[in-house]
Amino acid sequence: MDWQSPSWSTLTASQSNLVQKSKKPGNKGVTTMAKPTIVGVHGAWHSAAHFLPLKENLAQYGYKFIAVLLPSMHYAELKCPPPIHIKEDVEAIQTAILTELNDYPATDVVVLTHSYGGMPGSAAVENLDKNSRKAAGFSNGISALLAISSLLVNEGISGFDLGNKTVPPTIILSKIPSPVDNNMDIEISMPNPEPGPTTTFYHDLPQKDAEHYASLLVPHVWTVYCTPVPFAGFKVVPTYYLLTEDDKSLPPEWQRLIIKMADEVTLHGKIVVDTIHASHSPFLSKVDETATWIRRSLGEKF
Incomplete structure (x- = not known):
């Protein structure tokens, strides 16, 4: 980002409904929900390796953590x-979420x-939030969005915008040969650097x-960053933001x-x-504090 005032609009892109690939849960009477699964x-x-310290920390408090590999970076591995x-x-994110919702209806x-x-x-929240899932006959869904120094944009807007x-x-930016087309x-x-x-x-x-x-970082396909998001999930689920006050990548004013x-x-x-006095990566530098923020955001009292 160029640290100038960004352009912002509320343009609404045409939204194609997510095909509900979920299987109907066998027990529709489930009312007691376990601790939510965290999809990172x-x-x-x-x-996913960058989330490992946080995953291990949360595991001791009974949280399951699934880290998704995004194809725009990990297409070769995938x-x-x-x-x-x-x-x-x-x-890719929705697939991980739906698998978890299908397998664990409580x-x-x-x-x-x-x-x-x-x-x-x-x-990825589109059609998978609690209200949408309930309307479709399911007892579980996405209950919250937790954002750490994150880009949250309205539908129809890209990161480049x-x-x-x-x-x-x-x-x-640079160019590399396509692994699927030599031309x-x-x-x-x-x-x-x-x-x-x-x-x-x-x-x-x-x-x-x-x-x-730093040695684990891999290239990101630039055109993905430049395409608009189809849906803004922060508009329909409770959203919690951890603002990193010593961030040199996405400054706090941004x-x-x-x-x-x-x-x-x-x-x-x-x-x-x-807020947390931390770099862009508090899940690595302040693991305990980040885990505490997550647990409190999810309703734990301590």
């Missing part, structure tokens, strides 16, 4: 063609997003740890602006905001 959606260049649209990321799902993951993660259609200074190139983004991801994302981690997590603009279009009530 990583940010640009990141992976053995699929490089996507050109955000819908492939959205569908358990809700909450979606935890980080950074870019806020866009496909929020979009949010940044005034400019490439953020923390990003560099085509793919435009990808990576963190700018100056000052580098150890500074941009992990400056409050020990240097050795910062270098380790996060506050994102929250303000999201509040202007939400249908569910204002976003609940908590």
Whole structure:
């Protein structure tokens, strides 16, 4: 992002209904819900491995954590063609959510997003929120959206739109040969080596740890970031935002602006905001505090 005031609109894209692939639960009388399963959606260049410390922390309190690999970064590992649209990321998240909802009809799902993951993660809520699921005859659904330093945009808006259609200074673009078509190139983004991801994302981690997590970063297909989101889930489910006050990737003033603009279009009530003095990656540098925020957001009292 260019740190100028972003363009924002409430344009409504035509929304195609998610085909409800769920199987009807065998026991429709289930009323007591277990602790929700947390479905984690990583940010640009990141992976499930970056969520591992948080996953292990939450496990001791009885939370199941599933981290989704997004095709816009992990297409090779997932053995699929490089996507050109955000819908492939959205569908990957929805598939993980629906599998969990189908397999455990007494358990809700909450979606935890980080950074870019806020866009496909929020979009994945479409038709899977509690009210929509109840109308379709199911007892469980997505009960909340938890956003850590996340991009939350209205439907019809892309990340590129949010940044005034400019490439953020923390990003560099390049082209690589397409793995499926030798006559085509793919435009990808990576963190700018100056000052580098150890500074941009992990400056409050020990240097050795910062270098380790930086080594796990992979390219992100740029066109995915530039395509509009089809749905804004923060408008229909309770949403909680962890604002990172020492963030060198998405500065706190930008996060506050994102929250303000999201509040202007939400249908569910204002976003609940908590702050933490941390870098862009508090799930690595302040694991206990991040886990505590999640647990409190989900209703635990302690």
